[in-house]
Amino acid sequence: MSDRLDLLVIGGxxxxxxxxxxAGACGLSVLLVDENPDAGGQVWRPLPVTFSRRNDAPLSAEARAGDALRRELRDAGIECRFGHKVWNIGSDLRCDVIGPGGSVSWKPRAILVATGTTERVVPFPGWTLPGVIGLAAATILLKSQNMLPGRRTVVAGSGPLLLAVANGLLKAGGEVAAVVDLASRGEWLGTLPSLLGHPALLLQGIEWQWRLRSARVPVYYRHAIRSVSPQEGGFKVLIGPVDAEGAPAQGGAHAHELHADAVAVGNGLVPGTDVTRLLRANHRFERRLGGWIARSDDDGRTSIPGLYIAGDGAGIAGAAAAGSHGEIAALACALDQGAIDSSSHARERAPLAARWARSARFGNTMAALMALREGSVRGIAPEAVVCRCEDVTRAEIDAAVRDGARDVNQLKAWTRCGMGPCQGRTCGDIAGGLVALQVGSREAAGCFTGRAPLRPVGLSEVAGEYTYADIPIPKAAPL
Structure with missing residues (x-):
């Protein structure tokens, strides 16, 4: 790679x-970095290189789209560094990265952050047990490993990934004990207007519903998991009805027992803001877009010069909209660096913006369906673990706020919530919701301050190979 690097893209x-x-087509020198083995992200995740497809196995639409994208990257000659983790970024945009060959750094003129999302799980007693996994993890097992999470699985949570995972399990030969959906039938019917412009998605949704009915899978609308407990051969899953805000329903509503050997649960997605918080970009809270997101203009420019964001990390809009949004941000970067003029920018941007608007309408509707409900947070059991890295419960968080912790960063200092290997990616949204219940708003509760390392890295990886003789020893001060 040449010494000149115009744009470093984080996320493939x-x-x-x-x-x-x-950006490459506009003449910028580009480097794409991703910690996964290849491009595609979660939605177009490829099979591991050691796996091979059966020749007679039909490719899904997602697999075809992912293969086409990876082929396009290769044909365009885009330099990619897969299996590389960005663990630190300085205020001068210097990126420190760990890869198979050790530590390496680049200092690009601009950075485009496309780090996607993290799955949210509203905690309940038993959610940390082995065999209880996220919907996204179940998707990885099905798509990338050709593996079932269990023989008989309860699928629970909210959003379209519920139906996708349940159908994936059935297609792979598994049994779905039940689908436990936080949303009501009416809320699903309310999404139909946004689907009318996407007939392929509408047909897919109809097909998913038909397959569930054919397999006689019970679907519990406006229900949620209350607890999961071990029993011989699997789990006892206690579910119960909830109100429109997601809180356990009152008035004598009875819980219902399900039995399975695996549970897949997910309550929507949270935008990935690790990098933007580390660099102290301005953020705002948008519940319907997933939570905290960096403030940006319509072209992905943040409050930090040279820092751009794109895709679901800028607000949940779905995979179909993410590609157009990425191209819009790349055009803005090319314009800002003088690689294209304003007339070329306007001409190329217009069709991308129109395509993004069509796709984002559906994506935003699904994001609203998956948005965290205040009642769901209020209904978390006191004994439920919220921060699984540091084993911090809801009761401990409530006690800390009552004792004077006024935002999530003070909570972090008092309880260690968010200090584990995931750096708050798993618990941050829920912890913020719990603090907000007592301090009045999510804005008052705040979000965790970004810290390095962005990803867990070993000291040996950062330090490299050296001996004590390599350590510079300063001269002794004069007496």
Whole structure:
């Protein structure tokens, strides 16, 4: 790679890959970095290189789209560093990265962050047990490992991933004990207007519903898991009805027992803001877009010069919209660096913006369906673990706020919530919701301050190979 690096793209999903392709086409020198083995992100995740497809196995639409994207990156000659983790970024945009060959750093003129999302799970007693996994993890097992999470699985939570996982389990030969959906039938019917412009998605939804009915899978609308407990051969899953805000329903509503050997649960997605919080970009809270997101203009420019965001990390809009958003941000970067003029920018941007608006309408509707409900947070059991890295319960969080912790960063200092290997990616949204119940708003509760390392890294990886003789020893001060 040449000494000149105009743009470093973090994330090889639809947004990041399309951004790299568009920036390269505009004449920028581009480097795409992703910690996964290849491009595609979560939605277009490829099989591991050691796996091979059966020749007679039909490719899904997602697999075809992912293969096409990876082929396009190769054909365009975009330099990619897969299996590389960005663990630190300085205020001068210097990126420190750990890869198979050790530590390496780049200092690009601009950074485009397309790090996607983290799955949210509203905690309940038993959610940390082995065999209880996220919907996204179940998707990885099905798509990337050709593996079932269990023989008989309860699928629970909210959003379209519920139906996708349940159908994936059935297609792979598994049994779905039940689908436990936080939303009501009416809420699902309310999404139909946004689907009318996407007939393929509408047909897919109909097909999913038909397959569930054919397999006689019970679907519990406006229900949630109350607890999971071990029993011989699997789990006892206690579910119960909830109100429109997600809180356990009152008035004598009875819980119902399910039995399974695996549970897949997910309550929507949270935008990935690790990098933007580390660099102290301005953020705002948008519940319907997933939570905290960096403030940006319509072209992905943040409050930090040279820092751009794209895709679901800028607000949940779905995979279909992410690619267009990535290209829009790449065009803005090319314009800002003088690689294209304003007339070329306007001409190329217009069709991308129109395509993004069509796709984002559906994506935003699904994001609203998956948005965290205050009642769900209020209904978390006191004994439920919220921060699984540091084993901090809801009761301990409530006690800390009553004792004077006024925002999540003070909570973090008092309880260690968010200090584990995940750096709050798993618990941060829920912890913020719990603090907000007592301090009045999510804005008052705040979000965790970004810290390095962004990903867990070993000291040996950072330090490299050296001996004590390599350590510089300063001269002794004069007496």
């Amino acid at each position: 999903g639809p947004a990041g890959a399309r951004a790299a392709l568009r």
